[in-house]
C-alpha cells in the first residue's frame with residue numbers, strides 16, 4: 267500500500283470511529299467505570315502515589331541498562347533450568363518461538379502487547395498451529411477478526427449486545443442480546459475450559475521481570491494466564507526488554523503501581539514464574555517437570571527498544587507500565603479508541619511507530635492527531651510527558667531523522 271493510501275486509510279478509520287455511536291456507547295461506559303474504580307483504589311491506598319515516584323526512578327535507571335539486565339535474567343533463568351533468549355528483531359523472536367513450537371500444536375495464549383507487536387498469533391497459525399486467545403477480550407477479538415483497541419481491555423469497543431451475537435455464532439446456540447454479562451463470561455469459560463488441558467503449549471507475556479532471579483511477574487484477574495502457563499507441558503513467554511528491572515522488590519513495586527492505575531485495589535492473581543515446575547519430595551533430589559510445565563522458555567525482545575533508549579526525550583515511552591490509565595483521559599481516544607494509534611495507542615503509539623516500527627508516515631499521522639493537551643500526563647503514574655514527546659517527535663520527523 268502506498269504511503270498516501272495508508273494515510274487515507276488511517277484518516278478514514280479515525281473518522282468512521284468518531285461517527286460510530288456504538289463505539290461511543292462502549293467507551294463512555296468503560297471510561298465511567300474506570301474513573302470511579304481508579305479513584306477508589308487510590309483513595310484506599312494513598313501510598314501508591316509515592317510508590318509511583320519510586321517506580322519512575324527505578325525505570326529511569328533500568329532503561330539505559332536493559333540489555334545488561336536481559337543478559338543477567340537469561341543467566342538466572344538458565345540457572346533455574348529454563349531457557350532464555352535475546353531476540354534483536356521481531357522476526358528473530360518469531361523464529362525462536364516457531365522453532366520451539368513447531369507445527370500441528372494446540373496453543374493457548376494469554377494477552378500480550380509484545381505478542382501483538384510482532385504478530386505472534388498470526389505467525390503461529392501460519393506455521394500450522396491451532397491457537398486460542400484465552401483472555402476474554404482477546405478471545406472476542408480473535409473470533410470477530412478485529413484488533414485490540416485498548417492495552418488492558420482490548421475489546422473495549424465491543425458492546426455486550428455484539429458479544430452476545432458473536433458468541434451465539436461461536437457456540438451455535440442463541441444468546442439473547444439483552445443477556446447478562448455473567449452469561450457471556452460463562453459462555454467463554456465453557457468454550458475454553460478444555461483447551462487449557464488439551465494444549466501442548468501455553469504462551470504469555472509479563473508485566474515486569476526481576477533480572478536478579480529471572481522472575482516474571484504476571485498480573486491478571488481472569489485466571490486464564492494461570493491456566494495457560496500452568497497446565498500445558500511447555501510455557502513460552504515473550505517479553506519486551508523494557509520490562510526488566512534489577513530486583514524482586516523493584517518488580518513488586520512496579521506491579522503494585524501498575525494494577526492500582528489499571529483500576530484495581532488488588533488483582534485476583536499475580537503469578538511469579540522463574541523456571542519449569544520441580545519437586546524435591548523424593549529423597550530431596552530436585553527433579554524438573556512436576557505438575558506444571560516441564561519446559562520454560564523466555565524470549566526478551568529488543569526490536570528497536572535499545573535504539574529508542576538513546577533519545578533523551580522520546581525514551582520516556584519505555585517507562586510506560588501499560589496500565590492503560592492515560593487512555594481513559596485522552597479526549598481523542600474517548601471517541602476513536604485504538605484507531606488513534608498503531609500497535610500502541612495515543613501519543614506513545616506515535617513514538618513507537620517512529621522509532622521501533624520505523625514507520626515515519628504512520629508516526630506523523632498519529633503525532634498530528636494528538637492534541638498535546640497533557641491530560642494523559644496528569645493520570646500517568648510515571649508522569650510520562652506525552653506532549654513534550656509529541657513536539658519533539660514532530661521536530662524529528664520534519665528533520666527527516
Ligand code: SF4
Nearest residue numbers: 586587589590592646
Ligand atoms: S503512559 Fe502512563 S498512564 Fe499511560 S499506560 Fe503508560 S504508564 Fe499507564
